[in-house]
Amino acid sequence: MKKNPHISKNVIRRLPRYLRKLDSLQANGVASISSAELGQQLGLTHSQIRQDFSCFGEFGQQGYGYSVNTLREEISNILGMTRGFNVIVIGAGNLGHALIQNFGFERYGFRLTAAFDVDPAVIGSEIAGIRVFPSDELPDYLSRNRVDIAVLVTPQDLANTVAAVLRDGGVRAIWNFTNAEIDIAAPDMLIENIHFSDSLLTLSYYLAYKQDVKPAPKTEG
Amino acid sequence: MKKNPHISKNVIRRLPRYLRKLDSLQANGVASISSAELGQQLGLTHSQIRQDFSCFGEFGQQGYGYSVNTLREEISNILGMTRGFNVIVIGAGNLGHALIQNFGFERYGFRLTAAFDVDPAVIGSEIAGIRVFPSDELPDYLSRNRVDIAVLVTPQDLANTVAAVLRDGGVRAIWNFTNAEIDIAAPDMLIENIHFSDSLLTLSYYLAYKQDVKPAPKTEG
DNA sequence: TAGATTGTTAATCGATTAACAATC
DNA sequence: TAGATTGTTAATCGATTAACAATC
Numbered sequence: 001m002k003k004n005p006h007i008s009k010n011v012i013r014r015l016p017r018y019l020r021k022l023d024s025l026q027a028n029g030v031a032s033i034s035s036a037e038l039g040q041q042l043g044l045t046h047s048q049i050r051q052d053f054s055c056f057g058e059f060g061q062q063g064y065g066y067s068v069n070t071l072r073e074e075i076s077n078i079l080g081m082t083r084g085f086n087v088i089v090i091g092a093g094n095l096g097h098a099l100i101q102n103f104g105f106e107r108y109g110f111r112l113t114a115a116f117d118v119d120p121a122v123i124g125s126e127i128a129g130i131r132v133f134p135s136d137e138l139p140d141y142l143s144r145n146r147v148d149i150a151v152l153v154t155p156q157d158l159a160n161t162v163a164a165v166l167r168d169g170g171v172r173a174i175w176n177f178t179n180a181e182i183d184i185a186a187p188d189m190l191i192e193n194i195h196f197s198d199s200l201l202t203l204s205y206y207l208a209y210k211q212d213v214k215p216a217p218k219t220e221g
Numbered sequence: 222m223k224k225n226p227h228i229s230k231n232v233i234r235r236l237p238r239y240l241r242k243l244d245s246l247q248a249n250g251v252a253s254i255s256s257a258e259l260g261q262q263l264g265l266t267h268s269q270i271r272q273d274f275s276c277f278g279e280f281g282q283q284g285y286g287y288s289v290n291t292l293r294e295e296i297s298n299i300l301g302m303t304r305g306f307n308v309i310v311i312g313a314g315n316l317g318h319a320l321i322q323n324f325g326f327e328r329y330g331f332r333l334t335a336a337f338d339v340d341p342a343v344i345g346s347e348i349a350g351i352r353v354f355p356s357d358e359l360p361d362y363l364s365r366n367r368v369d370i371a372v373l374v375t376p377q378d379l380a381n382t383v384a385a386v387l388r389d390g391g392v393r394a395i396w397n398f399t400n401a402e403i404d405i406a407a408p409d410m411l412i413e414n415i416h417f418s419d420s421l422l423t424l425s426y427y428l429a430y431k432q433d434v435k436p437a438p439k440t441e442g
Numbered sequence: 443t444a445g446a447t448t449g450t451t452a453a454t455c456g457a458t459t460a461a462c463a464a465t466c
Numbered sequence: 467t468a469g470a471t472t473g474t475t476a477a478t479c480g481a482t483t484a485a486c487a488a489t490c
Contacts, residue, residue, distance in 0.1 A: 012423055012426055012427075013419070013423060015422070015423075015426065016416070016418060016419040016422040016423065017419065019422070020400075020416075020418075020419075024402075078426065078429075079422045079425055079426050079429070080422075080425035080426055080428055080429030080430075081422070081425065083425075083428075083429055083432070085425060085428065093319065093323075094315045094316070094318045094319035094322065094323070095315070095316065095319040095323070097315045098314065098315035098316035098319060099417075101315065102314075102315070102316070103417060103418075108418060108421065108422060108425075110421075110425075148428060149421075149424065149425070149428070172428060172431075173424055173427075173428050175420070175421055175424055179241075181245075190424060190427050190428055190431070192420055192421070192423060192424035194415075194417070194420050195237070195241075196320075196324060196415070197237060197241070197324075197329060198234070198237040198238065198241075199396070199413055199415050200329065200331075200370075200396055200413070201236070201237040201240070201300045201301075201302070201329060202233055202234060202236075202237065202413060203370065203394055203396055203411060203413035204300055204301035204302065204304075204306060204329075204331075204370070205233050205236065205299065205300050205301055206233075206394075206411050207301055207304075207306065207369060207370070207393060207394050207411055208299075208300070208301030208304055209301075210393075210411070211301075211304070
């Protein structure tokens with residue numbers, strides 16, 4: 001693997017997209033693909049694709065292209081999918097439930113090990129084979145188990161309180177679905193936010209924009 | 222408002238972040254803010270903030286800064302929040318349920334009008350005041366009601382079938398939570414995807430990277 | 443008025459695209 | 467071998483940052 005003198009965020013954010021495409025190619029029995037073809041299918045230039053991959057190594061073969069299997073392996077490895085990261089979910093409401101049941105953590109190489117909630121109605125139950133523990137037991141659980149990623153799906157006002165418990169328990173990353181900004185002091189903890197509203201408002205912008213622009217189509221002079 | 226000779230996607234994607242910050246400032250009773258202060262709080266340069274805003278007009282006042290209220294109004298307007306876009310949700314499983322119940326569409330100026338599902342157990346019920354109709358009735362519903370945005374939260378394999386129905390019914394945009402690529406022919410329909418896995422894998426990348434880099438901290442020579 | 447801060451033009455930086463020698 | 471396609475270096479393009487006159 002090549003040295004990486006800081007790889008840009010743009011490149012990183014494209015990797016999961018490559019992975020999805022490769023999965024789909026694999027499912028369709030495609031054995032190899034050129035950067036040109038891959039670019040066409042993804043709406044990217046072949047140059048960009050080769051540049052992106054070359055940040056991490058030399059995965060192709062001149063005159064032939066890339067082996068879909070190999071490339072998928074490499075990318076999944078770069079993305080940490082082969083590390084067996086341990087994941088817990090905090091909050092077993094509808095969204096937590098949906099993630100546990102439908103997201104498919106293991107599909108991406110993660111090990112979902114436990115869920116936590118305050119609601120007596122779900123405590124002790126299992127969701128898709130995952131046990132729901134009382135939130136009280138979270139510190140104790142963390143002291144006895146390595147947790148790499150905590151999925152934060154609690155009500156918004158609990159977010160920072162829970163985040164502090166996670167930090168103190170040595171959790172290394174938070175995947176944050178609450179709309180709260182995690183602003184506790186936690187220099188070593190990684191935080192990735194999913195802001196539903198950012199996504200919907202972006203869509204809404206383009207919709208509004210189109211509405212304004214379409215009614216006045218440019219008439220050629 | 223200024224003319225906009227194509228505004229870059231980067232700028233658009235920052236707008237919802239500005240909105241969130243302004244909401245929070247408003248909640249804290251802050252009346253005005255300078256680009257310098259706003260930049261500090263968001264981790265952006267003041268230059269960038271002024272550049273971003275200037276794509277849409279002149280919202281500030283020299284020597285004073287920006288009125289939080291006014292700026293929030295302007296941005297919410299740019300984002301289409303004042304259009305009263307009509308929204309329906311297709312799929313009332315856990316995720317659909319969570320969105321209907323907790324997302325708060327009206328908070329962003331959207332009108333959530335109906336939900337659809339195939340499950341007899343939920344059909345006819347109400348979730349947070351929203352009626353769940355049988356999916357069969359979707360085409361009929363669309364023929365009688367203007368729908369701007371459909372939230373797609375069905376199982377993955379139904380995504381494209383449903384998308385075609387939505388397109389034929391005149392729906393203008395899809396907010397897609399299924400992991401499926403919407404690849405039906407629909408040149409006029411806007412599609413915004415939420416890929417949970419892209420987000421988690423990005424986090425996973427940085428976690429793996431940190432794991433590799435940390436064990437060998439640079440020793441000053 | 444003097445100080446602060448905008449909106450905008452110019453300079454810099456980084457990311458994308460193009461080109462091409464290396465090579466399968 | 468000839469053709470195809472890579473990995474990489476150079477050129478271009480666009481986005482971010484800096485600077486500054488305008489002005490509240």
